Amino acid sequence: MILKGNERGHGNELAKHLLNARDNEHVELHDLRGFACDDLAGAMQESEAIARGTRCQNHLFSLSLNPPEHEDVPVEVFEAAIDRIEGRLGLEDQPRAIVFHEKEGRRHAHAVWSRIDGDEMKAINLPWYKTRLNEIARELYREHGWEMPDGFRDKGQRDPLAFTLEEWQQAKRTKQDPKHTKSLIRESWAGSDSREALEAALREKGFWLAQGDKRGFALVDWRGETYSLSRMSGAKTKELKARLGDPKALMSVDETKAHIGERLSPKLRNWAKEEQARAEKAGLAAQFQREQMVQRQRRARQQLKSQHEERWLAEEKKRAERTPKGIRGLWGWVTGKNRKIRNENEAEIARAQQRDRAEKQEAIRKQLAERRNLQRQVKLAREKQQARIAELNRDVARAIKMGRVPEQQDSKQKQRSRTLDQKRERDRGNDFNPN
Numbered sequence: 001m002i003l004k005g006n007e008r009g010h011g012n013e014l015a016k017h018l019l020n021a022r023d024n025e026h027v028e029l030h031d032l033r034g035f036a037c038d039d040l041a042g043a044m045q046e047s048e049a050i051a052r053g054t055r056c057q058n059h060l061f062s063l064s065l066n067p068p069e070h071e072d073v074p075v076e077v078f079e080a081a082i083d084r085i086e087g088r089l090g091l092e093d094q095p096r097a098i099v100f101h102e103k104e105g106r107r108h109a110h111a112v113w114s115r116i117d118g119d120e121m122k123a124i125n126l127p128w129y130k131t132r133l134n135e136i137a138r139e140l141y142r143e144h145g146w147e148m149p150d151g152f153r154d155k156g157q158r159d160p161l162a163f164t165l166e167e168w169q170q171a172k173r174t175k176q177d178p179k180h181t182k183s184l185i186r187e188s189w190a191g192s193d194s195r196e197a198l199e200a201a202l203r204e205k206g207f208w209l210a211q212g213d214k215r216g217f218a219l220v221d222w223r224g225e226t227y228s229l230s231r232m233s234g235a236k237t238k239e240l241k242a243r244l245g246d247p248k249a250l251m252s253v254d255e256t257k258a259h260i261g262e263r264l265s266p267k268l269r270n271w272a273k274e275e276q277a278r279a280e281k282a283g284l285a286a287q288f289q290r291e292q293m294v295q296r297q298r299r300a301r302q303q304l305k306s307q308h309e310e311r312w313l314a315e316e317k318k319r320a321e322r323t324p325k326g327i328r329g330l331w332g333w334v335t336g337k338n339r340k341i342r343n344e345n346e347a348e349i350a351r352a353q354q355r356d357r358a359e360k361q362e363a364i365r366k367q368l369a370e371r372r373n374l375q376r377q378v379k380l381a382r383e384k385q386q387a388r389i390a391e392l393n394r395d396v397a398r399a400i401k402m403g404r405v406p407e408q409q410d411s412k413q414k415q416r417s418r419t420l421d422q423k424r425e426r427d428r429g430n431d432f433n434p435n
């Protein structure tokens with residue numbers, strides 16, 4: 001289970017992120033402890049109000065818990081992991097919230113603690129929390145028999161194509177896979193031995209080399225997005241300068257954007273937008289299926305919740321009727337019969353809670369399995385979409401170089417290829433699954 005935590009403030013923004021049902025298919029506020037409010041936004045506001053009595057700015061500790069992709073992890077495992085973490089970090093009994101997210105057939109959890117000790121009115125210090133989280137993560141992998149990521153065994157084996165939050169947000173704007181973008185740039189860097197060779201390789205993929213503002217070298221694509229060459233290529237600043245020379249010899253980022261804009265005529269721009277829209281249509285069918293499935297699953301979960309609430313009320317009524325009233329109730333108190341009935345009711349409540357939780361977990365497990373099956377189709381559609389966008393990037397770079405839209409003959413050839421692809425898919429049938 002990958003554990004990522006950080007000290008932070010801005011509880012209102014965090015609450016909005018955790019309750020975001022647009023980017024997540026299912027969102028569940030699982031637990032609130034130690035807050036007067038019974039909703040997450042109010043709890044974060046309450047925590048922030050208490051923190052104002054101290055000098056602490058990052059008054060929250062936010063943690064994400066991500067189990068292996070294809071493992072069905074019960075709620076109890078998440079809860080036990082969270083309890084262990086707060087014990088190791090010294091956050092026992094601190095106000096806490098737990099939220100579950102589901103997306104693309106994966107379920108993960110977020111936990112948020114207030115770091116402010118209400119009695120002492122000071123923030124709890126969390127020294128070496130990243131090291132402790134990594135220790136707990138390794139323990140969880142071993143205890144549950146999960147396959148441990150290579151990066152845990154050896155830091156040198158960490159995924160070189162892993163991307164940051166900033167890169168992910170940039171990829172959402174451009175509709176591109178951040179790993180694919182990084183892979184293309186690394187491929188260009190590895191296959192070049194000079195600045196001229198690198199510029200030529202990058203141009204073919206739709207990137208222009210520029211002088212960065214903070215970093216020595218930057219990349220600009222035809223959309224105007226900026227990338228750090230050092231971060232995307234994995235090369236250190238010293239390596240970049242040794243191979244590419246002085247970055248001041250290049251145009252600045254703004255000058256490069258203007259250079260691209262001058263050559264991207266209205267006709268070229270409109271053509272590029274049309275091709276981009278055509279490429280994005282590759283995933284519309286799978287996207288529609290996903291949305292339909294999510295809505296159906298949400299309705300099923302709401303129906304199950306209503307059934308549990310109705311059954312709970314009926315069972316509570318029966319339990320209340322067991323306790324005698326009036327003189328019989330007084331006599332039951334004297335003889336100890338009431339205590340026996342109360343103990344039986346408490347045991348029945350515990351069994352009923354466990355039953356409802358098990359039913360809910362089984363429903364979630366089945367829905368996750370269904371969603372994972374669809375995700376395989378979504379992945380194939382995304383790969384096709386990314387291939388078309390990569391092709392578009394190359395075409396736009398070539399069009400800018402030529403100063404005109406590519407020949408109509410090229411477009412017709414691509415259209416014929418797409419028609420053949422569509423025919424092959426129809427011949428395979430709706431139930432075709434390459435996996």
